[in-house]
Amino acid sequence: NAGVTQTPKFQVLKTGQSMTLQCAQDMNHNSMYWYRQDPGMGLRLIYYSASEGTTDKGEVPNGYNVSRLNKREFSLRLESAAPSQTSVYFCASSEARTGQTEAFFGQGTRLTVV
Amino acid sequence: SQKIEQNSEALNIQEGKTATLTCNYTNYSPAYLQWYRQDPGRGPVFLLLIRENEKEKRKERLKVTFDTTLKQSLFHITASQPADSATYLCALVTNSGYALNFGKGTSLLVTP
Numbered sequence: 040n041a042g043v044t045q046t047p048k049f050q051v052l053k054t055g056q057s058m059t060l061q062c063a064q065d066m067n068h069n070s071m072y073w074y075r076q077d078p079g080m081g082l083r084l085i086y087y088s089a090s091e092g093t094t095d096k097g098e099v100p101n102g103y104n105v106s107r108l109n110k111r112e113f114s115l116r117l118e119s120a121a122p123s124q125t126s127v128y129f130c131a132s133s134e135a136r137t138g139q140t141e142a143f144f145g146q147g148t149r150l151t152v153v
Numbered sequence: 154s155q156k157i158e159q160n161s162e163a164l165n166i167q168e169g170k171t172a173t174l175t176c177n178y179t180n181y182s183p184a185y186l187q188w189y190r191q192d193p194g195r196g197p198v199f200l201l202l203i204r205e206n207e208k209e210k211r212k213e214r215l216k217v218t219f220d221t222t223l224k225q226s227l228f229h230i231t232a233s234q235p236a237d238s239a240t241y242l243c244a245l246v247t248n249s250g251y252a253l254n255f256g257k258g259t260s261l262l263v264t265p
Contacts, residue, residue: 043196070251072252081242083255084252089251097252098254129196139202142197142199142253144197144198146195
């Protein structure tokens with residue numbers, strides 16, 4: 040019953056460093072999502088993948104890239120981290136379009152860029 | 154622009170009372186509306202989904218209403234318990250229909 044698993048749970052980066060946040064789901068879901076959550080801003084969609092092989096920008100995609108590696112895995116890459124990217128990042132998945140079905144979230148990755 | 158508004162102020166209520174949280178939206182025509190619970194340091198957890206043609210939905214002590222004319226959803230927790238203390242998020246489908254847009258959430262504190 041793993042659900043959605045994110046790695047790492049915590050990370051500190053220096054400005055300009057790169058890193059990849061990993062996400063995997065074991066529910067055979069078609070759609071996967073990356074959100075960031077900041078105090079006072081709520082959850083904001085970065086990128087999503089409606090199905091394997093497709094990705095689309097969300098509300099705040101600048102500074103990020105994604106890869107839908109296969110049906111299970113959806114990674115988020117920061118090429119050159121900036122302090123503004125300090126946030127909590129959540130990966131989520133859903134069986135179909137999330138409006139129609141519930142979304143399952145991972146436990147989050149807490150990223151600090153110094 | 155599209156907006157989803159939830160009360161930013163925390164809601165404090167006594168154990169046993171009914172908690173009512175509000176979600177208002179503008180410039181959306183959602184076919185579905187969802188409510189999630191989020192505890193500190195954790196990811197959101199799905200609670201309820203309601204469709205545009207449904208006025209009300211219940212699950213145990215939870216009740217959601219959806220008024221597309223008022224562009225509002227109300228989320229009720231009856232016989233509230235301290236364990237219900239958390240942040241509650243309202244979510245609507247984006248125009249693409251493939252992802253959810255979330256409100257900022259309302260913090261609920263239930264005191265004994």
